[in-house]
Every structure is written in structure tokens, then in C-alpha cells.
Amino acid sequence: MSTRTQTAPSVRTALYEAPGPRAKRRIAIGTAISAVLLALLAALVVRQFYVTGQLAPRYWSFLLEWPTWRFLLQGFVGTVEVALTAGAIALVLGLALMLGRTSGIAPLVALCRVVTDFFRGVPSLLLIYFFFLVVPQYGIQMPAFWMLTLPVALAASGVLAEVFRAGVNAVPKGQVEAALSIGLSPAKTMRRIVLPQAIRFVIPSLIAQLVVVVKDTTVAYVVSYPDLMQNARVLITNYDALLSMYLVVAVIYVLINFAINKASVYVAHRTGVKIIR
Amino acid sequence: MSLAELLGTYGQNYLDGLLATWSMTAISFVFVMVLAVLVTVARVSPVAPLRGLGELYVQVFRNIPGVALLILIAYALPQLRVVLDWRTCVIVTVVLLGSAFGSENFMSGINTIGVGQIEAARSVGLTFTQILRHIVIPQALRTTVLPMTNLLIAVMLTTALGSQVPLSPQELTGVVSYVNTRATGGILAFLISALGYVLTAFVISFVGNRLDKRVRILR
Numbered sequence: 296m297s298t299r300t301q302t303a304p305s306v307r308t309a310l311y312e313a314p315g316p317r318a319k320r321r322i323a324i325g326t327a328i329s330a331v332l333l334a335l336l337a338a339l340v341v342r343q344f345y346v347t348g349q350l351a352p353r354y355w356s357f358l359l360e361w362p363t364w365r366f367l368l369q370g371f372v373g374t375v376e377v378a379l380t381a382g383a384i385a386l387v388l389g390l391a392l393m394l395g396r397t398s399g400i401a402p403l404v405a406l407c408r409v410v411t412d413f414f415r416g417v418p419s420l421l422l423i424y425f426f427f428l429v430v431p432q433y434g435i436q437m438p439a440f441w442m443l444t445l446p447v448a449l450a451a452s453g454v455l456a457e458v459f460r461a462g463v464n465a466v467p468k469g470q471v472e473a474a475l476s477i478g479l480s481p482a483k484t485m486r487r488i489v490l491p492q493a494i495r496f497v498i499p500s501l502i503a504q505l506v507v508v509v510k511d512t513t514v515a516y517v518v519s520y521p522d523l524m525q526n527a528r529v530l531i532t533n534y535d536a537l538l539s540m541y542l543v544v545a546v547i548y549v550l551i552n553f554a555i556n557k558a559s560v561y562v563a564h565r566t567g568v569k570i571i572r
Numbered sequence: 573m574s575l576a577e578l579l580g581t582y583g584q585n586y587l588d589g590l591l592a593t594w595s596m597t598a599i600s601f602v603f604v605m606v607l608a609v610l611v612t613v614a615r616v617s618p619v620a621p622l623r624g625l626g627e628l629y630v631q632v633f634r635n636i637p638g639v640a641l642l643i644l645i646a647y648a649l650p651q652l653r654v655v656l657d658w659r660t661c662v663i664v665t666v667v668l669l670g671s672a673f674g675s676e677n678f679m680s681g682i683n684t685i686g687v688g689q690i691e692a693a694r695s696v697g698l699t700f701t702q703i704l705r706h707i708v709i710p711q712a713l714r715t716t717v718l719p720m721t722n723l724l725i726a727v728m729l730t731t732a733l734g735s736q737v738p739l740s741p742q743e744l745t746g747v748v749s750y751v752n753t754r755a756t757g758g759i760l761a762f763l764i765s766a767l768g769y770v771l772t773a774f775v776i777s778f779v780g781n782r783l784d785k786r787v788r789i790l791r
Contacts, residue, residue, distance in 0.1 A: 310704075311700070343654075344652065347651060349652065416773035418730070420732040424735070424749050425759075428752035433758075538652070542644070545641070550635075
């Protein structure tokens with residue numbers, strides 16, 4: 296969505312002068328106080344876990360068993376399948392929407408604009424309810440996989456269309472003018488000159504957008520598709536260990552998305568491209 | 573079901589849903605802004621533990637799926653004897669998620685200010701607080717208008733998480749599932765809620781763009 300520059304430490308460090316002896320002392324005192332407060336906070340949280348009996352081994356021991364992790368891994372595979380399929384569909388659809396919007400054919404431009412804004416302006420949960428509750432009313436039976444994948448893909452396609460458009464806009468105008476003036480058709484200019492560069496510009500953003508797709512797949516339990524979250528819910532009913540399981544799953548999701556974000560930043564760094572959101 | 577029939581039976585639900593979405597969005601966004609400022613202050617502070625906490629906060633809440641966080645707050649926290657009512661659960665979830673992105677917006681706003689400006693300000697003798705008040709904050713705010721507009725829309729879309737807990741009154745997404753489990757509302761039942769979101773998003777981004785054009789710093 297927003298253009299995000301990488302957090303360069305330069306401005307952050309430029310804000311402060313090299314601290315003198317008094318400032319150094321004050322920073323040291325501040326560091327000590329905040330460290331103590333944070334430790335206290337952590338201790339309070341652990342205490343609350345202990346007082347409410349949530350540290351009892353029966354809530355955590357099942358996490359040491361292989362079948363637990365095998366089941367979670369199966370869920371993870373489900374998550375990956377949905378995320379990658381939805382991502383692939385969204386790529387194609389997003390590209391098509393962007394091409395339509397920049398085609399210059401008035402009705403097509405208007406249509407693609409409305410569709411893009413619609414999918415960007417609607418929560419993905421609402422789209423999932425559409426495929427889960429509304430589509431079957433018209434006699435269309437869909438497997439749970441598609442009831443989840445299609446809405447996630449549609450929601451992402453709106454965003455990706457805008458990402459692609461930002462990439463196209465980042466290609467210098469002079470190149471388009473040059474291509475047209477040597478006699479290339481507008482379509483050929485797009486295909487041969489603009490798109491190859493635009494796609495390279497947006498690759499890091501596309502990777503970053505996978506995070507949104509992964510997040511959207513977590514509501515798979517609405518359509519009872521066995522993804523990571525749904526399988527965790529099954530484990531919870533088996534072991535009666537709600538808090539520990541949900542905490543572990545949340546941490547897994549955070550790590551997955553963190554890794555995707557890092558990959559995006561790495562690719563952006565390698566190719567010298569800014570991440571467009 | 574025809575439109576008239578649908579609105580006749582469930583019109584009030586949709587209206588309440590729209591108002592619930594709007595009010596949760598507004599309340600959440602106020603707290604998002606406050607918390608985003610606090611987190612950003614922590615992230616640029618010279619105190620190492622605070623900076624670490626700020627970074628951890630942003631990484632966690634930027635990457636956690638909304639549903640996972642909502643479930644933790646709504647169903648796991650009560651096991652620690654922290655019980656919040658459903659509406660508060662949704663708002664807290666949205667605020668935690670939104671403030672992480674808000675802080676990222678502020679950070680990139682700060683980073684667009686040239687290091688030279690800060691050095692210049694210091695060399696003419698401005699103090700640290702003066703630099704923040706007269707140089708950094710005004711510029712950071714101006715460049716973040718558009719990202720924050722997008723964040724406001726994202727906050728509104730995130731309140732759809734409210735459909736995953738028994739809210740009353742329900743918000744727009746919850747109304748769709750409510751109507752469709754009771755009647756065959758068809759595509760119309762879905763479109764009414766969708767329009768509620770899309771039109772609101774349209775108004776927000778229109779106002780945001782106008783505001784941005786007025787305050788933007790051309791570089």
C-alpha cells in the first residue's frame with residue numbers, strides 16, 4: 296500500500312549528538328530502569344501463567360511428541376498449498392487487471408478500475424463468506440480448498456494490480472516514447488519494453504504480498520479446510536490445551552511471515568529495488 | 573430474495589452493522605495512532621531495551637495473522653483470567669495490528685527527512701526537542717498522510733474479524749453470515765455489505781488524497 300523505504304539507521308542516529316558524560320549517564324540510567332521494568336513485566340506474565348495453572352506439564356508435554364508435529368506439519372502443507380495456489384491465481388489476475396486498466400480502452404479501463412477497487416475495498420473474510428455461504432445457494436458445489444483459495448486470490452489480485460501499476464509507472468516515460476517513435480505498437484511497447492522492467496521492479500513487493508496471502512488463509516476453519524490453524528484447533532480439542540497450542544501456532548505464523556518479509560528485503564537489496572506497498 | 577424483501581427483513585441489521593463497523597473503525601484508529609506514536613518513540617529512543625521492545629512489537633504484530641491474534645485475545649486470555657468483552661477483544665486486536673503498521677509509516681516518514689536537515693538544525697543551535705518539534709515531526713506527519721489514509725482503510729477491513737466472535741450488534745461481515753444462515757439472501761445480501769465497505773473506503777481515500785495534496789512536501 297504505502298511506499299516503504301528501508302529503515303536506514305542514518306536518520307535515527309543523526310537525531311542524537313555523540314552523548315557527553317551526563318547524557319551517557321542518563322542513557323545508562325534509562326536503560327537500567329527500562330530493563331528492570333521489562334523484566335518485571337515478563338515476570339508478571341509468567342506469574343499469571345503459573346497462578347492460573349497454565350504452566351502445568353499436561354498443557355505442554357504433547358508438544359514434545361512427534362505425532363503432534365506431524366499433524367501440524369500436514370496443516371502447514373495445507374497452508375502452503377492454499378497460499379501458493381492463491382498467490383499464482385492472484386498474479387495472473389492482478390496482471391490482467393493492470394493491463395486492462397492501462398490499456399486505454401475506456402470501458403475496459405473503467406471495468407478494471409471498479410474490479411480492482413472492489414477487491415481492495417472489501418475484507419477478505421467477506422469474500423470467504425461469499426464463497427462459503429452465497430455461492431452454494433446457486434447450486435454450485437465447491438471443495439473447501441477452492442472456497443478458501445478463490446476469495447484469498449481475489450482479495451490479493453486487487454492489491455497486486457496496484458503493485459504492478461506502480462511498477463509500470465516506475466519505468467521512465469522516455470522509454471515508452473522512444474519505443475512508440477521507432478514504430479512499436481502500444482501493445483508491443485508494453486510487452487517488450489515496459490513489462491519486463493516493471494516486473495523486475497515489483498518482485499520484492501510481490502514476495503512481501505505473500506505475507507498477506509498467508510495471513511488470509513488462517514480463516515480456513517470457516518470452511519473446515521485442514522490448514523495449520525484448523526489442525527491446531529483439532530489438537531486443542533484432543534489435548535484440551537488451548538492457550539499453549541494457540542501460542543505456539545501464533546509464533547509459527549509470525550516466524551513464517553517474518554521469513555517471507557526478510558526474503559523480500561533480501562531480494563530488494565540484491566537487485567537494488569525499493570519495496571512498493 | 574429481492575432487494576426490497578431483504579432490506580425489509582434485515583435492513584435494520586445492515587444499518588446496525590454499518591454503524592458498528594464505523595464506530596469500531598473510528599475508536600480503533602484513535603488508539604492505533606496513539607500507540608503507533610509511542611512505539612515509534614520507543615524505536616528511535618537512545619535506550620536500548622526500549623528500542624528492542626519497539627522492534628519486537630512491530631515484527632510480531634506485523635506478521636501475526638489477525639485471526640490468530642483475535643483467538644488468542646478472545647479465547648486464550650480468559651485462561652489467564654483476563655476476560656474482555658467481545659467488542660473490546662476485536663478493538664484490541666485491530667489496535668495491536670494497526671499500530672505496528674502505523675509505526676512503520678511513521679518510521680519511513682522520519683526516514684524521508686534528510687540527515688543534512690537534522691545536522692543543519694543542530695548547527696544553528698536547536699536543541700533535541702526543538703529539532704523534533706520544528707523539523708522532524710511536522711515533515712514526518714505531512715509525508716504520512718497518504719500511508720495513514722491507507723491504514724485507516726486497512727483498519728476498517730480488519731474490523732471484519734468481528735464476525736469471528738459473537739458481537740452484538742454485529743458488524744457488516746457478521747451480518748452477511750447472519751442473514752445467509754437464516755435465509756437464502758443470495759448475491760444481494762453480500763453486495764449490500766460489500767458496498768458499505770467499498771463506499772466508505774472510497775470516501776476515506778478521497779478525503780485523504782485531498783488532504784495529501786494540500787500538505788504534501790514536493791521534493
